[in-house]
Structure formats: structure tokens, C-alpha cells
Amino acid sequence: MKKFLNIMLCIMGSLLAVIVVFGFCISYTVNYKKTTCDTSVSPDGKYELTLQAVGEPDWPFGSASGRLVLMEGKDKISQTDFELHNDGGSITSNCWKVTWYEDYVEVILSGEEQFDEQVILYFDGTKELQQLTDIADIEVTIHQERN
Numbered sequence: 001m002k003k004f005l006n007i008m009l010c011i012m013g014s015l016l017a018v019i020v021v022f023g024f025c026i027s028y029t030v031n032y033k034k035t036t037c038d039t040s041v042s043p044d045g046k047y048e049l050t051l052q053a054v055g056e057p058d059w060p061f062g063s064a065s066g067r068l069v070l071m072e073g074k075d076k077i078s079q080t081d082f083e084l085h086n087d088g089g090s091i092t093s094n095c096w097k098v099t100w101y102e103d104y105v106e107v108i109l110s111g112e113e114q115f116d117e118q119v120i121l122y123f124d125g126t127k128e129l130q131q132l133t134d135i136a137d138i139e140v141t142i143h144q145e146r147n
Contacts, residue, residue: 031055034067038093042100047072047123049098049105053091054081061088068107070121078125086111108132 038051050069057064063083070077084091089112097108104122120128 029056037066037091038096040098040100040105042105047077047100047105049107049121051091051093051096057086057088057090059088064089064091066091066109068119068121070105070123072123077123078121078127080119080121080127080129082109082117082119082129084109084111085113087113 032055035053036050037053040049040051041047042049048071050071052067052069054065054067063085066082066084068080068082070079084095086095095110097110099106099108103124104120107119107121109117109119114131116132118128118130118132120130
């Protein structure tokens with residue numbers, strides 16, 4: 001009888017350990033796993049900008065976490081985290097537009113449920129973030145709703 005209890009405890013403990021490991025794997029994938037979605041290289045080939053998805057979009061129609069990583073060779077210059085509101089959709093290569101300049105790179109991030117967001121990453125490591133809004137479109141919409 002004692003041997004039977006020991007075997008059952010071992011089986012229950014092993015089963016519990018498998019469930020805990022499975023839970024950690026799901027949590028990592030949903031919240032922390034970094035997936036490279038796209039990469040852009042400067043015209044001179046000196047700099048590389050990577051678009052990464054961090055985890056999965058919030059369920060069911062939430063935002064997706066992302067990251068922009070600017071590299072010079074093997075050295076990281078800067079990293080910028082952002083939230084993309086795209087109706088529960090994942091971050092893809094279609095949600096960004098990259099333009100390279102002499103001393104910085106400009107990224108426009110677009111989502112279905114947000115105004116475009118401009119991110120400027122300078123090659124010295126500084127950065128600027130700005131939401132782009134079209135005031136004329138907002139005024140026309142408000143005026144049409146009132147009529």
C-alpha cells in the first residue's frame with residue numbers, strides 16, 4: 001500500500017510539473033517572445049532597423065506590443081517600444097514605413113484604430129516620438145456629425 005501511494009504521488013507530482021512548464025511556455029509566448037517582423041537597411045549599409053513584435057496582441061481586439069531596434073553593425077544604438085492599435089491584429093511589415101536620412105531614420109507606424117505615429121531615431125541614440133493627426137480631417141468629421 002505504501003509503494004502504491006509513493007507511485008501515485010510521483011505521478012501526480014510529474015503531472016503538476018508538466019502543467020506548470022506548459023503554463024510558463026504559454027505565458028512566455030503570449031507576453032515576452034520577440035519575433036522579427038521586418039528589417040530595413042540604410043542605403044549605405046551601415047545601419048539596420050528591425051521591427052519586432054513582443055508577445056501576442058491582447059485578446060480579443062487589443063493592442064499589440066512592438067519594438068524598433070536600431071543597430072550600427074553589431075552595436076545597438078537605440079531601442080524604442082510602442083503599442084500598435086490594429087483591431088487585434090499582429091504587427092507585420094505592412095504597419096511601418098521607413099525613410100532613411102543622413103543623420104536619422106524616420107518610421108511611420110500605422111494601425112487601423114489609431115492615428116499614425118512618427119518615430120525618429122537619430123544615429124547618436126536620441127529619439128523623438130510624435131502622433132500624427134490631420135486636424136482638417138477631424139474638423140470635417142465633427143462638422144458632418146453635427147449636421
